[in-house]
Amino acid sequence: MTLKYHIISTLVEDKPGVLQKVAGMFNRRGFNIDSITVGNSEVEGLSRMVITVHADEKGLEQVMKQLNKLIDVIKIKDITKKAVKRELCLVKVNIPNAKARAEIMQYSNIFRAHILDVTEETLMVELTGDKEKINAFISLLEGYGIKRIARTGLTAMSRGV
């Protein structure tokens, strides 16, 4: 039983309780959701949920089928193979001295991150990218002392038409 990482994209009714139903189903069937993102889709009244989960093949099949059974779930797709993945991350980092400020701003440039807020002691940086890029950026900043991290979790879309 090898657990693999999967990205499941679902189209669901935009109704109260749907997120609870979907999340509850994963939990009940013994799967841990790594991340879940929800927002409006291209169709009015429908939301798109992107769920990442670790599962073996049989588990994934079961999860997809159980998801399909939820009446509020309209479409589901495993997009792991063709996915373009993005996550947004906000980091508030300490600036011990002027040198640190310059370095952080330089790193931010390299990572194409944006500075959103500046105080005497802190910088707030916004970064978009896949998980690896964000992790790499965060580990660079760790030395300065991270005050706070807020990540959206992964959203994704399959390439092509």
Place this chain on the structure above:
Amino acid sequence: MRGGEAIIESLKNMGVKTIFGYPGGQTIPFYDMLYDADIDHILVRHEQCAAHAADGYARASGRVGVCLATSGPGATNLVTGIGTAFMDSSPIVAITGQVPTHLIGNDAFQEADIIGITMPIVKHSFQPKDPDLIPSMIKTSFEIASTGRPGPVLIDVPKEVQEGELTKFDDTLIETPGYNPTIKGNIRQVKKARDLIKEAKRPLILAGAGVIISNACCELKKLAKTINAPVMTSLLGKGAIDETDDLALGMLGMHGRKVSNDYINESDLLIAIGVRFSDRTTGRLDSFVPETKVIHIDIDPAEIGKNVDVDLPIVGDARNILSSLNKVLDGYNPSAEVNDWADMIKAKKIELRPRVSYDDVPLKPQTVIKEISEALSPESILTTDVGQNQMWAAHFFDTQKPRKFISSGGLGTMGFGFPAAIGAKIACPDDPVVSINGDGGFLMVCQELATVREYDLPVIAVVLENRTLGMVYQWQSLLYNERHSQTLLGNSPDFVKLAESFGVSAERITKPGETKDALAKAIKDNEPVLLDVVIDSEEALPMLPPGAGINEMIGEYKLEKDVI
């Protein structure tokens, strides 16, 4: 028209004649409107029993059963019944009152988030926030509950919505683009099934509740006869085939018939129809049909491959699939090998018939069940509770028709049998209805004696009195060094006096022959009756211990042929 009246009107439009319920603060408006309505209401004495009665009604009739409870504790009391219906795919609609919308979320008096609480055990749920939505939601609830793989649907109606005036009565079905159950089986798969059947030398059929739910019993019989395949069933599949038929082997599983458990692994093709391969049916999975090809027919794609690996899945309605399978098998004649196999199994069935003839006192439960089956016509409905009583009934009672054996399989809910019998009696007033109960489980719902008396429902409650929580006691005897922790029930109550205090006549039975006579009389009198049958508390069915394979039963399997 007000919301509550719209509920009643919609239920009537759905063909509902009787609902099971219990009022409370948040359903007073509804009950006030019910006062003048021409729909019957059975006042049960505990909401759990309203849900079980609706469930029993549904299982006996194939129609949606309806139960009703107030908000908060009334609604939470329904939960066990909803869960029971969910696990066994039974179509019920549960209507609950809710605190007025403006109070929701304030921890108002008797507020409970019943939608949230029941989320994992309903097929779907609704909460109308506007009386205009009621007709559509009720109609859609019935549609969802009864189609595809059936199951419970909850409608939670805030108090002011029950009272509010509708601007129009519009019962258009709510669009549910995410709900498209597959009914028709893929014909290519059906043809592949035919080919597998033609190649098979030792075919077997395993029939589950799905066969009964989809009314596919005639098609099943035709298939079994055409291909000469013996048929075993799951607990809930009892009645899918006439168990007195030569080809019917009886129940498979933890307490299954020896012939079924011993021979299933000898088959080279298993045609499983409308079963979910519960652990209680299969035993340890890796020693369940390890060398057998498996065809799995089920309406729920999520059941396919969930527990047992399948060689050929066919998703769809059992009746639809079996009738097209029968069509493509037209002209098929089983080979000599297949016929030899069937003959061998039929002979084994006779040889391994479980012993039911005893003249012991205290009574052997086997004999009690035998007498019950002798007293009942094939039309009679038998409901069971959970525990040894259930397994004795399932094991020794030959069910001859679908919807005549009603039992809580998936959830294994003690307290199900008696209220389910009330629902079954409402559904089938002309058929005798007998519930078999343990002395533990019956006490969980004995207050419903008031209900059967009040409404003159001639339900016969058989209580198998062994003064133990027998099933747990049996496990402790076999697997826990006879340390009978909290499974002895002592000597209270006197079940005869208990029944009589409700105005229900009762009889204590201690000797062979008495059960049959008492039942015959009760059926003739057409009155509610309780039979308190004192049985041998040390009697236990052979079983699969946890982790054992299907053919590894422990305990002595006594055979009828050994009776001198």
